Amino acid sequence: MFYIHCPYCCEYREEEEFHAKGQAHIARPADPDQCSDEEWGTYLYFRKNPRGLHHEIWVHAIGCRKFFNVTRDTQTYEIKETYKMGEQPKVTSVSDTLETEEAAQ
Amino acid sequence: MQKYSGFGLLKHALTYHENWQRVWRSPKPKKKYDVIIIGGGGHGLATAYYLAKEHGITNVAVIEKGYLGGGNTARNTTIVRSNYLWDEAALLYEHAMKLWEGLSQELNYNLMFSQRGVLNLGHTLQDMRDIHRRVNANRLNGIDSFALDTQGVQELVPIMDCSANRRYPVLGASWQPRAGVARHDAVAWGFARAADAMGVDLIQQCEVIDVLAEDGAARGVETRQHGVILGDRIGCVVAGNSGVLAKMAGFELPVESHPLQALVSEPIRPILDTVVMSNHVHGYISQSDKGDLVIGAGIDGYNGYGQRGSYPTIEHTLQAIVELFPMFSRVRMNRQWGGIVDTCPDACPIISETPVENLFFNCGWGTGGFKATPGSGHVFAATLARGEAHELAKPFSMYRFYDGSLVDEHGAAGVAH
């Protein structure tokens, strides 16, 4: 059973108040009309699915009903941090860093 | 391969069952194989068996990080059926069903395949419309499928509360008489034994830690225990770990791994002789030959690689079961466990070539691939042998998520089994 800190309510609440909503920080293509099928398909369906650190969206469904981000280890299930929408994670893995570097290049 | 028979059992009784042949060898891996299969679950082992049997390819290794059939194959609730809505899926699952029907004899291994029928209940008007649509679609595909009303369901399962004053009254069901259950371990062991007898190397306790590629083509795998093993073609059948293997090979899949739980009760006298599932109250139940009630329902909503899940999910599952069977409210639960299921956005599998040449994936079976084990192995073996998708596998390419030709089976696969 997770005990999740909602960054809006600023309180720990039990898992049953929340729903997991999948991978976080997926950028919507700036100009969808110009996307190839591959780019659009990748945006819609292809996911990281890491065994280890994962950044994901949760919603405080029967609390404040706000969406927020969680960094969680998908193997140990340990929650490392929760942070508001629009913020960046503080806890990151090596592959996260590599990807940001690649994107910057 | 020593043939199993009733007479053999008697003969071995004379020597106190101490002289049985080992069921399979434990070979040292060779340097190179024609085909490497990563993952020794039911699907991987079936693939190896059909490669050897149908395509004469016996220089094959199955590489398994744990023990054979210890993944989802060992953890599932063994429901077998083929009443899927869309032609593509229905044909694939029915192909598997036909193979199941002769498999115990073919493998000379008792799979305890029991065609006791499966009911998919409807509780609302819309449920019933969907059921009629699916039943009709099934019949057009030559699959045995019937729509029952409340009374028809009550006659089949007298112990279920079908009264009109329930919160979710049972309005009817779809009924597939040829569906049923099979012994999960036996399927893996039966395929393993028969594949081994034809020369396939089953390599256990050997974890693949990298997929080796050169100029965009796969050449082999690196393993933690036995170093590099080369292969001309590689088939990856690792269910919940598909994302991890895809990452090793350098691409992503439209697959997410979730915990899926099941539980069994203490053994009780025979009381339920069919399989009952409900998408709407969200639970399913059958009774094993040992007498325990086998119960399951849904995945945990978050991604997870731990082979366990959350208690709220178990609670919801049991609420559904007690809604249908108030008499089970006092049965005690004995064991509970989880597997890692590889769910796909359209609730259908991926049997596909990949961005890496000579590397093929068979995954995305998610919560419902046990029923497909022989069919999946059969079409994947053909795909690996020819280097191009088997006719039945073609609609299940991973590239369907680019062109939008998804096969949406969320209705037929609404409750996770």
Ligand SMILES: Cc1cc2nc3c(=O)[nH]c(=O)nc-3n(C[C@H](O)[C@H](O)[C@H](O)COP(=O)(O)OP(=O)(O)OC[C@H]3O[C@@H](n4cnc5c(N)ncnc54)[C@H](O)[C@@H]3O)c2cc1C
């Ligand atoms: C609780 C539960 C209930 C279910 N109920 C049903 C049901 O009623 N009916 C139904 O049809 N389906 C059901 N399923 C789904 C079904 O179990 C699976 O779809 C099916 O068993 C998948 O078989 P597989 O051989 O592909 O996977 P698995 O049996 O999981 O085999 C994959 C193997 O790959 C190995 N592996 C992973 N990574 C590596 C690596 N790096 N190197 C080497 N080996 C590796 C694993 O150890 C594992 O043995 C259920 C699943 C669960 C968890």
Ligand SMILES: [Zn+2]
């Ligand atoms: Zn909140």
